[in-house]
Each structure stands twice: as C-alpha cells, then as structure tokens.
Amino acid sequence: MARVVVDVVLKPEILDPQGQAILGALGRLGVTGVTGVRQGKHFELEVEDALDGDALARIADTLLANPVIENYSIRRV
C-alpha cells in the first residue's frame, strides 16, 4: 500500500474569496507578516502500489479537481 497526497488549488487568475476572508481575519486578530492566503482542498489516498501516475492523474482530473478553474499536484508520501 502507498499513501498519495493530492492538493487542489484554484488557478492564480481565479478570485479566492475564502483566502481573502482569512487574510482579513488575520488582520483583525492583529497578526502581521502574512501577505497572501489561498485555500484549496487536500486529499490523502491509500492506494495499491500498482496504481500508476496516469491513473492518479485521471482520478484527480475527473473527481478531485475541476481542471477548468483548479490546478492540482500529486505527491507520494
């Protein structure tokens, strides 16, 4: 068995209201030093070793991310 992490984030050109809301909250909490926040989705998959990169990319493309507005990265951990 292997563990794979898929992180999905909005494309840079897409507005991220959740990230901006967090940035605003940080300011109201008096936290300084943070100039940008973007929020996305984090998936941890338990997979059989036989599952290759193409299969993982297909899973990410069809189910975990919306390729029109999101980018994703796949890491074996």
Add this chain to the structure above:
Amino acid sequence: MARVVVDVVLKPEILDPQGQAILGALGRLGVTGVTGVRQGKHFELEVEDALDGDALARIADTLLANPVIENYSIRRV
C-alpha cells in the same frame, strides 16, 4: 517573502463522510486500487521571512484548523 503550506485533516478517529463519498464514487466510476480517501483543507500562505514557527502554529491553531477534531502540518516550500 516565503511560501508556507498548511494542510489540515480530520483526526483519524473522526468520521470523514466526504472521503467516503469520494471512495464510493471511485468505485462507481470503475476505478480500482484506491482503498481509502480522506479530504481536508490546503492553505498556501505568503509570509514575511520574519514570521517564525510559533506564529505560524498560532495562526493554524486559531484560524485554519479546529484542534479538537483536526490535525495540521506546516511546510515551508
């Protein structure tokens, strides 16, 4: 400036209905080889270099994660 990634996931003992829904959908799509899925939140922060680990942990504890039901990890990338 530095980029920091904070990944927030539900604690293992907490039921993850979203992860189970994805696992079910994978089965219906005929994808085999995935035995577990857990979904969480992925944050990418632009921070000033002076912001140290303690400050980042405080941000994660107070705003990004709910320490009662979630664990988080902080990575400088």
